[in-house]
Amino acid sequence: MRLSNTSQIALLALTAWFALNFRGMEGLVAAEPLLSLAGFNMALLLMLAIASLFRFQSTAPLLLVQLAIWAFLQVETHWRGYLLGASPDRLAWYERNWGAFWSFLPEIPGHTTPDGYHTILFALIVVTMFAALRDVMSRR
Numbered sequence: 001m002r003l004s005n006t007s008q009i010a011l012l013a014l015t016a017w018f019a020l021n022f023r024g025m026e027g028l029v030a031a032e033p034l035l036s037l038a039g040f041n042m043a044l045l046l047m048l049a050i051a052s053l054f055r056f057q058s059t060a061p062l063l064l065v066q067l068a069i070w071a072f073l074q075v076e077t078h079w080r081g082y083l084l085g086a087s088p089d090r091l092a093w094y095e096r097n098w099g100a101f102w103s104f105l106p107e108i109p110g111h112t113t114p115d116g117y118h119t120i121l122f123a124l125i126v127v128t129m130f131a132a133l134r135d136v137m138s139r140r
Contacts, residue, residue: 001060003052004138007131011052011063014124015045020117027102029117041070060135067129074122081112 003011021038024031032038044066052059078098081090082105094112101115114122 001058001136002055003059003063003132004135007060007063007128007135008049008052010124010128010131011045011049014121014128015042015049017121017124018042018045027100029101029115041066060132064129064132064136067125067132071122071125071129074118074125078112078114078118078122082108082114083111085110086112 018038019042020029021032022034022042034042048059048063048066051062080086081094085108086094091110091112098115098118101117103113103115103119105113105119107113
């Protein structure tokens, strides 16, 4: 179950966007150190991208597992509070960590509002996850 060209392009776009997390851009995202959970995740993405270039047979299911875990963490961190509401402590924590970054989603009182970087990141995770799922289902 190799990655299709579509999945490889989606993975490239996801990896390029995620790389901004380590560079940082004012108003978009703060720079995070490479020696972190995010750095470990980037290392996994790069290893899977390299594996897909060498046509490693199990790339699609491995990528799918990684993306499912990452999507879950994104939902817990950025989306649950937006969709279901958040406690005052959670609102303060979210504002402290991501409140300075731009957002294009409508604000809802009592809810966190995901910043633009993480909104686009989550969309890229989901697109790549569906592309990898298609590859797994087609048994390439």
